[in-house]
Amino acid sequence: MAEATKMNNEASMAGPAGAAADEKARIGAPSSAPAAIAGFSEEGESLSELNTGTAQHGLKKHSHGNAPVVPEASRGERLKSYRLEDFAPLTGREEDWRFTPLNRLRGLHTEPLTGTGPSVRVSGASNIQVETVGRSDARIGSAATPEDRISAAAWAAADGATVVTIPANTVADAEVTVTVLGADKAPAAQHLIIEAGAFSTAVVVLDHSGSATLAQNVEIVVGDGARLTVVSVQEWDDDAVHVSSQQAKIGRDARFKHVVVSLGGDLVRLTPSSVFTAPGAEVEMYGLYFADAGQHLEQRLLVDHAVPNCKSRVTYKGALQGQGAHTVWVGDVLIRKEAEGTDTYEVNRNLLLTDGTRSDSVPNLEIETGLIEGAGHASATGRFDDEHLFYLMARGIPERDARRLVVRGFLTEVIQQIKVPALEERLALALENELAAGNL
């Protein structure tokens, strides 16, 4: 790397003690003495706190001498492999697993993924192709290479794949819904491929529900000039565990929109990525997550600007309520030396609605060329804003309604990006239920 800049702005916040520096008076706030934040010491974050229960062979906190992983110098150098054995067993102290409570993965990282797994049903558009193919199908591996152990394990274990193809020059005559319905909790693997042919247009919704322990690979091929929206909805039952790698390969002048909506599940960890392969393409990646008590919702994304003149925008917004609600957002944007003319911006916002919640937000921007249009990121995690609350209450709106008004407003921005009215309506209703459940 001749000229490289690496920016990492890491922020963690927990309510309410995380906001203790801000002693502004609060309206209607629960009164409680500031307490120590779980996972933090006075020196900062205890990296392995979440995973002490899974540390193996006498590894102790901060004993980095035994750590199996050398930190990568660049996000672009992360190990990619189809072979499970290339990835060391997880300890929970790896950079990309440090926030994930491994002991709640229900064996996804240790057990053979032999369960039958959730059923897959594709409905909607009539002018697309849906196939179930075997492991030898040439399309497997056309967009993705596993970047972590669970993804590699799922790759090795999946019997085959469900392939949804939007033929070239075709406008799908309706949205495509891939219903992934889980029925049991045996650790299982699943492989989905979405291929949008050149100059095709489609919206594909991955609709996850039921109960599952699922390691999933989703490959997305966005052909030259194609316009593809992929929405991944996680409305799992409370006990579900879902680890999903969703890698997209973006063709010339293509438009790709990826929307994540995570509401259900005990532990959901998504790693969406967009890799530009030819100039002129634009990517928008949106996310909405709402963590209730005890839920762990994690998203780690990558935008890889490997070619010139592409544009990316990332907007993830999350709300948290209830004891032990934890969200993680890590946004990696890599602008490689060749990627002149890149224009990128990513933003993450989190709203802590109650005490006992924790949100980690880590935007990373790596820039290897100065010849770009723009590159930036922003992250803000805050309590429900007291001045908003005062303004609305001063207009006669009771506190509870005022809070709902603001949370709804905060999150619907992402829902409005889906542009599938029936789904938007369903998710808006699901949000109302979340708000009601939190007694907000």
Next chain:
Amino acid sequence: MSTLEIKDLYVSIVTEQGSKQILKGVSLTINTGEIHAIMGPNGSGKSTLASTIAGHPRYTVDSGSITLDGEDVLAMSVDQRARAGLFLAMQYPVEVPGVTMTNFLRTAKTALDGKAPSLRHWTKDVKQAMSQLRIDADFAQRNVNEGFSGGEKKRVEILQLELFRPRFAILDETDSGLDVDALKVVSEGVNREHAKGEMGTLLITHYTRILRYIKPDFVHVFVDGRIAEEGGPELADRLEEEGYDRFAAATPAVEA
């Protein structure tokens, strides 16, 4: 006819240096149909009085009382005060992302009246009030105060005043930051509402120029947390000529 009565009010705020007394014994009575102007230099406690009446939690009432027709305002929550008929036009209206003006206005009106406004009349009222205040129609679909200029925010405060029809309006430096045209538009809005004869007004201002458009019945000069002088409209004229200097000389310097 209603009465808003403030009696011997002492208010403090908590700062990093500890508690600081801002209001030091303020008494003031406002009746329906009256316009009271409160004038004074920066830091004299004018805005503190406004925020305290509205119930902002930053301000602690140490002693004294505020009553609305005998009801204890200080015992009410912020939203209860609004529903009792108090309206604060804020000096710095906040942006509320994600909540459209339309949604906000209807939600507030419903909360204030205890029932949803009749849709047909309400839409008409909003449109008319917006056009009188020269607010573009597209503001209705924008988020509350988001990206509005300073003048637009103030006009939207007066829009709410006209739509919500409070018993008492407290205008906290509504004139500051307005150009002459906007000042006229905003003043006309206040005068329109006042002319209906069902509202008392507390007009807080640093400058005398708004008093050319809104004529006060009473003028109170605030200095160092107290009312230093009271009188009729002629007092405002005198202040315009002499400024606040003669008060500053007579009292200890006001801290920050």
